[in-house]
Amino acid sequence: MQWTEKHRPKYSKEIQGQNEAIAKIKNFVENFYLGKLTKTKKKALVLHGPPGIGKTTLAHAIARETNSEIFELNASDLRNKLKLKEILKPAIEQQSLIKKGKIILVDEVDGISAADRGGLTELLSLITLTNFPIIITANDIWNAKLSGLRKKAELVNLKEVDYNTIKDVMINILRKENHFINNNILTKIAIKSRGDLRAAINDLQTISSIKDPTENLIDERKKEIDIFNALRLVFKGKPTDETLRIYDSVKMPIDNIILWVEENVPLEYQKKELKRAYDLISKVDVFKKRIYRQQYWRFLVYKNILLSYGISSSKEDIKTGFTNYNKPTRILKIWLNNQKTFKKKSIAKKYARKVHVGEKRIMNEFPVIRNILKNPEVRRELRLSDEEIAYLDKPI
Numbered sequence: 001m002q003w004t005e006k007h008r009p010k011y012s013k014e015i016q017g018q019n020e021a022i023a024k025i026k027n028f029v030e031n032f033y034l035g036k037l038t039k040t041k042k043k044a045l046v047l048h049g050p051p052g053i054g055k056t057t058l059a060h061a062i063a064r065e066t067n068s069e070i071f072e073l074n075a076s077d078l079r080n081k082l083k084l085k086e087i088l089k090p091a092i093e094q095q096s097l098i099k100k101g102k103i104i105l106v107d108e109v110d111g112i113s114a115a116d117r118g119g120l121t122e123l124l125s126l127i128t129l130t131n132f133p134i135i136i137t138a139n140d141i142w143n144a145k146l147s148g149l150r151k152k153a154e155l156v157n158l159k160e161v162d163y164n165t166i167k168d169v170m171i172n173i174l175r176k177e178n179h180f181i182n183n184n185i186l187t188k189i190a191i192k193s194r195g196d197l198r199a200a201i202n203d204l205q206t207i208s209s210i211k212d213p214t215e216n217l218i219d220e221r222k223k224e225i226d227i228f229n230a231l232r233l234v235f236k237g238k239p240t241d242e243t244l245r246i247y248d249s250v251k252m253p254i255d256n257i258i259l260w261v262e263e264n265v266p267l268e269y270q271k272k273e274l275k276r277a278y279d280l281i282s283k284v285d286v287f288k289k290r291i292y293r294q295q296y297w298r299f300l301v302y303k304n305i306l307l308s309y310g311i312s313s314s315k316e317d318i319k320t321g322f323t324n325y326n327k328p329t330r331i332l333k334i335w336l337n338n339q340k341t342f343k344k345k346s347i348a349k350k351y352a353r354k355v356h357v358g359e360k361r362i363m364n365e366f367p368v369i370r371n372i373l374k375n376p377e378v379r380r381e382l383r384l385s386d387e388e389i390a391y392l393d394k395p396i
């Protein structure tokens, strides 16, 4: 289980480094319920700030503490104006039967694209009508498409968590997990996370799963940060001009990026989306071959387009939430496979020289020759190495 979920704070007092914001949001919800809301007060509150600092967690914690149920919407619910009205209108009007509060949570509102603005307009008009507090989360509240929302809602800014606090949270988690990691590594993780606690906890979990981790390991992982962000934008975001250039900023050859995309696309896309994406990846592969064979370097640009904009537009809906992307495993498999044929080849070479036939023929007839190679005298004669002998003795 992911540590970010397992150790997600349940109560606001466990949320670190956000005291000011916690007080504001509590105030907002309590005033709302007490009916202290004057006409000038806002009926919605936007929690905004960078990723992984506790926005979603805080909304849920406040609901728990004010004995409210949560009615949650995400960006894809906002895409369709009519659908939004259908879902949200009854929710904001209806009183809950058992006198319990209710908080409407619109998570990650900036996931909505400028093109689907209808839903956003609808949300704004529902804010005027609501009987329940609406909490909205956003990364970038200053985006032009959210200007209407800025006027209608109280804005609460959550800041990046400072690095000492990040270290405290990590130490706490390690204590609960009964695990130890040396202080220098913790410092490195904390600095690298740049205030993003989710990123820090994810790194911490990865590092904890490695035996004898070193500080260098974290530096290596730093390089991968760019690819994680790039994948996130491609898989989750709406395809734009920016998507087209996305891999330019990733310090990684495009052929490696193909492997990353291939490895992680099933984590994000389903059914038809996945089929379209795999179809594109296979086209990318075709171009790759043509580039190598015919040196048609101009195909390179197609590879890039298919892999960025193409993959991005294969999805049906904007994706929200966090996905922990994996390192490609295929390279490793290819390498292991090569390792295997590598030994077979070296044995075939020695045998071929001895019996004066071609190495290729020996490779083809290897299953038969294997039997001959069981004889210890033959092995000695060929001067097979220990590894080669181990290879032969391994059950096929």
Ligand SMILES: Nc1ncnc2c1ncn2[C@@H]1O[C@H](COP(=O)(O)OP(=O)(O)OP(=O)(O)O)[C@@H](O)[C@H]1O
Binding pocket: 003, 004, 005, 007, 008, 009, 014, 015, 016, 017, 018, 049, 050, 051, 052, 053, 054, 055, 056, 057, 058, 108, 137, 138, 139, 161, 169, 197, 198, 201, 322
């Ligand atoms: N202030 C915090 N104190 C303790 N843990 C935190 C804090 N902020 C984040 N976390 C940890 O990071 C995880 C992710 O936090 P959360 O989902 O609240 O981020 P977010 O601000 O909503 O990010 P995003 O903008 O990407 O949605 C939590 O499950 C929790 O484990």
Ligand SMILES: [Mg+2]
Binding pocket: 055, 056, 057, 107, 108, 137
């Ligand atoms: Mg969130």
